[in-house]
Amino acid sequence: MKRLVRKAIATDLPVVLKLIESGRKIMRESGNPNQWGKNHPSTAQLQKDIEDGHSYLLMDRDKAIATFAFIPGPDVTYAKIYDGAWKDTAKPYYVIHRVASLPDYHGVMKDILDYCFSITDNIRIDTHRDNKPMQHCLVKYGFHYCGIIHLLDGDERLAYQKLL
Template sequence: MNRTITKANPQQVDDIMNVIAAAKKIMRQSGNMHQWADNYPTTDVILHDIEIGGGYVVEDDGTIVAYFAFLPSPDPTYAKIYEGNWIEDTLPYHVVHRIASYPDAHGVFKSIMDFCFAHDSNIRIDTHRDNQIMQHVILKEGFTYCGIIYLLSGDERLAYQKTK
């Protein structure tokens, strides 16, 4: 298998939305009933990621199997952290958002993190309290739980950071 990660383009949005639909199905099946509700992320959110140069696709042998956003700091929702502290809070960082993959695409999170750490040594990520799958892979990849952040909507997220 040949796995590649490249910047997404607008022509790939339908394929990306199919990946997101599959990821939502996995979330619901695993008991995560509230994350990515109300049609989030929308096509407009993905197109905005692409427009600002932060949307990426993971392809296995030329077929899109995953999507993620890799965005430079500052992220306004990361400005305040509650019940904890960031590991490093003075240097620029990148944030990884909207990771979605097909259930049969294995090792995607590790591939994404290898890609991200090749571009920045300070990465932050967050997930919903009910997303046990994501919490597991985040910790497995060596991230440290740092505390709680709140999205612009007011929703709580568990926040993690890893520096190299």
């Protein structure tokens, strides 16, 4: 059965929080102890994603197996890029943030990206230098490494973009 993506609603917040915690654990186990601390992303941020209509769940039958935020740009943290350049700066783009899943489900990122590219042909995404699994997924899917961006708190992230 094909997996489906749906928007998260207010009553899904506990599920989103559970998926974020699972993603945090997966990152720690894969050698990425620094990307998300205990309070990032915050409950308030996840709640805002839901309220703004930017929070999504990847469903496998009736079970939520992943969550992500899919947000139309521009993203303020992408305004300046260092040691590189975006593939395109003229076309509107979307951003994917806060991807997390349950363990032992394969092809999750491909399903998320397939869905997102059914909405737009220009996606930007960033990840922590230690998040090797995410970097692998992005390159495998055809994203191009573009350079380094800085989050609002100053943390560095590796930035990627793909245009169809």
